[in-house]
Amino acid sequence: MKFKGFTIALLLSVAATQLLAQNRTQEFGFQSDNDSFLAQGSDRYYTNGLFVFYRRGMDFKNPKLANKVLGFEIGQKIFNPISGSVPDATYVDRPFAGYLYIGANINYLFRNESNFKFSLQTGVIGPSALGRQVQIAIHKTFGFYQLNGWQYQIKNNFQVNASAEYNRLLFRQSWVDLTATAYANGGTGFTGAGIGPLLRLGNYNLLFNSVSTQSTATRNSIAPMHAKEIFLHYKPQFNYIAYDATVKGKLGNQELEPGSLEITSDPKSLTFSHQVGVSYAGPRWIFDATATFVTKEVKTQTFNTHQWGSVSVVYRFNGYKPKM
Incomplete structure (x- = not known):
């Protein structure tokens, strides 16, 4: 009987070790956005973004939860008109702008495969966001054309922005599933909302421990369906934009200061976007x-x-x- 008890304890210990090996509790990463990645030969509108982030799985007591993730992020976005080099102000069909921010978020993921993610960002839009300096450095590094036109950029304005995201599983078969997605933004820089589906095709995990919902950092005891995720994803989305400070400038008084070269415009109220890509998530x-x-x-x-x-x-x- 003692030998049998020892064998069971050993098996349980091995199983626990394997589970902890799968459940990485923290993660660190970056994301780079650029229109040149698609080899279209264009350099316009949203032209570059860089984001560095850290996420940590959190403890939770709510029996309805399957995961809880705390995240921190620093990021920058750069926007151009039709080109990063314009002869004069008449060619500025979309304002020059930079957005630099730091942020935090908390992601509540439920056992029924729905989740709420809440985010808060603070930063600046304008010259202090260093959009011009970063774009100059990129163009010099890779031998791109010389820039001209940043003298027309959106002026400095302090930012506090909040957002909420919701996802819920609608349908699943062995290799395909469909999720409803929605978001809402509000703050001094960005106000709007969007809705659409997310289609996944391949070897994916449940929504509470998947790269799809940024929930691969976890302390939960639910083992993932697959040790590795690899799948295609497609996400069409309708977006409503009430305000965008990278286009409109500072919220409130829109009068230009004497001598200012700032060029602003008006955002379109309704847009349609679609994303297509491939994701892989392994043990590390x-x-x-x-x-x-x-x-x-x-x-x-x-x-x-x-x-x-x-x-x-x-x-x-x-x-x-x-805890032991």
Whole structure:
């Protein structure tokens, strides 16, 4: 009997070790966005973005939860008109703008495969966001053309923005599932909402421990369906934009200061976007490559659509020891 008890204890210990090996509690990564990734030969509108983030699985007591993830992020977005080099102000069909921010988010993921993610960001839009300096550095590094036109950029305005995201599983078969997605933004810079479906095809995990919902950092005791995820994803989405400070400038008084060269415009109220890509999540590394296509976002834009590519790399690691 003692031998039998020892064998059971050993098996349980091995199983627990395997579970902890699968459940990486922390992760660190970055995402890079650029229109040049799609090899279209364009350099316009949303032209570059860089984001660095850290996520940590959290303890929870709610029996309805399957995972809870805390995240921190720093990011920058850069916007151009039709080109990063314009001869004069008449060619500025979308304002020059930079957005630099830091943020935090909390992601509640439920056993019924729904989740709420709440985010808060603070930062600046304008010269202090360093959009001009970063774009100059990129163009010099890769031998691109010389920039001209940043003297017309959106002026400095302080930012506090909040957002909420909701996802819920609608349908699943062995290799395909469909999820309803929605978001809402509000703050001094961005106000709007969007809705659409997410289609996944391949070897994916449940929504509470999947790269699809940024929930691969976890302390939960629910083992994932697959040790590795690899799947195609497609996400069409309708978007309503009430305000965008990278287009309209500072919220409130729109009068220009004497001598200011700032050029602003008006955002389109309704846009349609669609994303298509591939995701991989292994025991240690996560990779994602996505292409995004968006209809006209600014009323003065010359082109009716624009697009960019996104590449994400994440490293997963343990930093949590369970209580004995």
